[in-house]
Amino acid sequence: MSPPPPPIVNTVNLVKIYQNGGVPVPAVRGVDLQVEAGQFVAVMGPSGSGKSTLVHMIGGLDARTSGEIWLDGRRADTLSESAWALLRRQKIGFVFQFFNLVANMTVADNVELPALLAGASPREARERREYLLGELGLADRADAAPAQLAGGEQQRVALARALANRPSLLLADEPTGNLDSRNTRDVLRLLSEVHRDGQTIIMVTHDARVASLADRVVSLLDGEIVDDGAVGPARRRPRATAGDVVELRG
Amino acid sequence: MRQSLLALLAKEPAHGYELKQALEQIFGSAYPSPNIGQIYVTLSRLEKDGLVRVVDVEQSNRPNKKVYYLTAAGREALDVWVDEPTEGPRVRDEFFMKLVLAPMTGIADRMALISRQRRHYLALMRDLNELAERTDQGNRVALLLIEGAMMHLQADLDWLERCQEDLS
Ligand SMILES: Nc1ncnc2c1ncn2[C@@H]1O[C@H](COP(=O)(O)OP(=O)(O)OP(=O)(O)O)[C@@H](O)[C@H]1O
Ligand SMILES: [Mg+2]
Numbered sequence: 357m358s359p360p361p362p363p364i365v366n367t368v369n370l371v372k373i374y375q376n377g378g379v380p381v382p383a384v385r386g387v388d389l390q391v392e393a394g395q396f397v398a399v400m401g402p403s404g405s406g407k408s409t410l411v412h413m414i415g416g417l418d419a420r421t422s423g424e425i426w427l428d429g430r431r432a433d434t435l436s437e438s439a440w441a442l443l444r445r446q447k448i449g450f451v452f453q454f455f456n457l458v459a460n461m462t463v464a465d466n467v468e469l470p471a472l473l474a475g476a477s478p479r480e481a482r483e484r485r486e487y488l489l490g491e492l493g494l495a496d497r498a499d500a501a502p503a504q505l506a507g508g509e510q511q512r513v514a515l516a517r518a519l520a521n522r523p524s525l526l527l528a529d530e531p532t533g534n535l536d537s538r539n540t541r542d543v544l545r546l547l548s549e550v551h552r553d554g555q556t557i558i559m560v561t562h563d564a565r566v567a568s569l570a571d572r573v574v575s576l577l578d579g580e581i582v583d584d585g586a587v588g589p590a591r592r593r594p595r596a597t598a599g600d601v602v603e604l605r606g
Numbered sequence: 607m608r609q610s611l612l613a614l615l616a617k618e619p620a621h622g623y624e625l626k627q628a629l630e631q632i633f634g635s636a637y638p639s640p641n642i643g644q645i646y647v648t649l650s651r652l653e654k655d656g657l658v659r660v661v662d663v664e665q666s667n668r669p670n671k672k673v674y675y676l677t678a679a680g681r682e683a684l685d686v687w688v689d690e691p692t693e694g695p696r697v698r699d700e701f702f703m704k705l706v707l708a709p710m711t712g713i714a715d716r717m718a719l720i721s722r723q724r725r726h727y728l729a730l731m732r733d734l735n736e737l738a739e740r741t742d743q744g745n746r747v748a749l750l751l752i753e754g755a756m757m758h759l760q761a762d763l764d765w766l767e768r769c770q771e772d773l774s
Contacts, residue, residue, distance in 0.1 A: 400724075402771045537753060564763045565756060568731035575721065577770060583721035587728045 362429030364525055364556045365391040365414055370423035372409050372579075383409040385579035386423070393524070396547075396557040398567035401576035407560040408453055408529050410576070414558065415450050415527045416440035427525070445474050449518030451528035453560070455510045457502040463489070463513050464498040471520040481520070488516035491546045493539065507534040515543060519550060526550065528559040532566055544569060607640055607648050612684040615658060615676040622646050622672070634741060634748035649674055657683050705769060720770050727763050731756065 372384040384406040391397055399407050412418035414425060416432065425433040427443070435443065444450065449470075457466050464485055471481035489495050492512040502510055511534050518526060531547075532540045544566060551557055551569075561567050568587055575583040607629075614620060614628050622645050630639050640648075652658045657680035662670040676684070701723055708714040738752045 400767075402767050562764070564728060564731045564760050565735060568728045568735055573725070573728060575724065577774060582717060582770075583724065585725060587732055588725065 361393060362426070363390040364393045364395075364428055365389065365558065366424075366426040367414065368424040368426070370410070370413060370425065371421045372406070372413060372418065373421045383579055384413070387576075387579075387581055389574065389581065391556060391558060393556055394551075394554045395572060396551045396570045397559070398570035398573045399558065399560045399576060400562065400567055400573060405576040406579040407576055409579075411450075411527045411529055411558060411560055415448055416444060417450065445470065445521070447524050449521060449523035449526045449528075451511075451514050451518045451526070451531045453529040453533065455502075455514045457510055457513060457517070459502055461501075462498065463494065463500050463502065463505070466502065466513060467516045467520050469520075470517060474521050476521075484520055484522075485516070488519055488546075489513075491542065491549075492516055493542050508536065508539055511535060512539065512543065515546070519546070522553075522555070524555060526555055526557045526559075528557065528561075530560055530562065532561065532563050540565065607644065608652060609684065609687050611645070611648055611652065612657060612676060612680055612687075615674055616681065616684055619661075619673050619675045621674065622649060625649075625674075632747055633751070634745045637748070637751065652680070656680075705773070716773050717770070720766055720773075724763065724766055727759055727766070731759050734759070 367387055367389045370384055370387045370389075371382070374381040374383055387406075387410060389410075399410065401407055409418060413420050413433075414427075416425075416435065416437075420433050423433070424431065427447070432440070432443065457463075458469070461469070464482075467485040467488060468478075468481040471484055472478065476484070485498075486495070489498055492515065494509060494512055494516070497505060497509060497513075502513065505513065511531060515528070515531050518528065532543050535543060540563065547557065547559075547566075548569060557570075559566065559570070567573055570587060572584070572586050574581055610629060611625055614625055620628070622642060626640065626642055626645050629637070633639075649658060649660075653660055653674075657677060658674045659677050660672050660674050663673050664670055701719075704714070705716060705719055708716050708719055734752055734756050738749065738756075741748050741752065743749070
C-alpha cells in the first residue's frame with residue numbers, strides 16, 4: 357500500500373506576532389492545522405481572533421514569526437518571496453477581505469490576468485473568465501473598471517479572479533462579507549461546484565450559511581483554535597431552535 | 607393557527623379540508639402542516655368563542671359537509687391581530703441559562719458549551735440550506751420564511767461569539 361498523500365496544508369505550531377510601535381501583538385498563537393486535499397474548511401471567530409493573519413500566512417502573503425507551514429508535503433515557510441509567488445500562481449487562489457483588484461484594469465482583465473500569468477492561452481483565459489463572471493451574475497460588468505463597481509460586485513470579481521486558474525487550494529477571506537442574500541446564493545453555488553470538482557477550500561467567514569456548507573469548521577479565539585469539527589446533522593428535537601419560525605422536516 | 611384560519615375564512619367560507627389545503631399551498635414545506643384533526647379542534651374553539659359559525663350543507667349521495675363562515679366578531683378579532691405590533695423574537699433563553707449557570711454546576715466548561723451550541727446552530731443552518739434548495743423557487747412565502755429563520759440563526763451565532771469573547 358502506498359502511504360496516504362500528505363495533507364494539502366499542514367501548519368505546525370504556527371505563530372505570528374506583530375510589532376505595534378515596539379509592542380508585540382500576538383495574532384496567531386501556536387496553530388496546528390491539517391487540511392486534507394478536497395476538504396472545505398470554514399474558519400470562524402470574533403474580529404481580531406487572527407483569521408486573516410492565519411490564511412495570509414498559509415498563502416505566503418505574511419511571514420510567520422515561528423512554526424512551520426507545509427503545502428502538499430513540502431516545506432513552504434522557508435521559501436523566498438519569488439518562490440512563494442510562483443507557488444501561488446500555480447496552486448493557490450486568494451480572495452482578500454478587501455478585494456485588492458487592480459484599479460487601472462477592467463474587470464475582465466483582472467480575472468484573466470492570473471490565468472494568463474500561469475500560461476493559459478488567451479482563449480482559455482477568456483472562456484474561463486466568461487464562465488466565472490456569468491456564474492456570479494457579472495457578465496455585463498466585464499468592461500467596467502473596479503472603481504465603478506459596488507462593494508459586493510468587486511468582491512465577486514475578486515472571487516472570479518481567485519478561481520481563474522482552477523487553483524488546487526482556494527484561500528478566501530470573507531468572500532461574502534459584502535453580499536446580499538441573492539448574491540450570496542450565487543457565490544455559494546459556485547463554491548459548491550468548485551468543492552465538488554475536488555478543490556480544497558479554506559474560507560474565513562462570519563456567514564453561517566456559508567460555514568454550514570463546509571465539511572469542517574475551525575473556530576479561532578485570541579489566535580488559538582478552540583474548536584475544530586465537522587458540521588453534523590442537526591439533532592432533531594421536538595422544538596428545533598429555528599422551529600419557532602420554520603419547522604425542519606426530514 | 608387560529609389567526610391563519612380566520613384570515614382564510616375572511617376570504618371565503620370553507621370547510622375544514624379546504625382550509626388545510628390552502629395552508630399547505632400558501633406556506634409549502636416551510637411551515638408545519640397541521641393535520642385535519644388540529645384544524646377541526648381549532649375551528650370548534652373558534653366557534654365556541656363566536657368568531658366563526660358553521661352551517662351544514664347538504665350534499666347529494668354524501669354526508670353533509672360543514673362549511674365555516676367568519677362572524678362579525680371574528681372579523682374584528684382578525685383586524686385587531688393584523689393591526690397590533692407583533693412581539694419581537696425572544697432571546698434564546700435556555701442556552702443562556704445553561705451558560706450562566708454552568709460554572710455553578712461544576713460539570714460543564716463554558717467554552718465547550720459554546721462550541722457545542724455553535725455546531726448545533728450550524729447543523730440547523732445546513733438543514734435550512736437544504737430546505738431552501740428543496741423548496742419550489744416560485745414559493746416566495748416559503749422562501750422568505752426560511753430566509754427569516756436563517757437570519758435569526760445568524761444572529762444567534764453572532765451572539766454566541768460575543769459570549770465567547772466576553773466570558774473567556
Ligand atoms: N499589520 C498589522 N500590524 C499590527 N497588528 C496587526 C496587523 N494585522 C493584524 N494585526 C492584529 O492582529 C490581530 C489579528 O488580526 P486579524 O486581522 O488576523 O483578525 P481577524 O480575525 O481577521 O479579524 P476580522 O474578523 O476583523 O477580519 C488583531 O489584534 C489585529 O489588530
Ligand atoms: Mg480578517
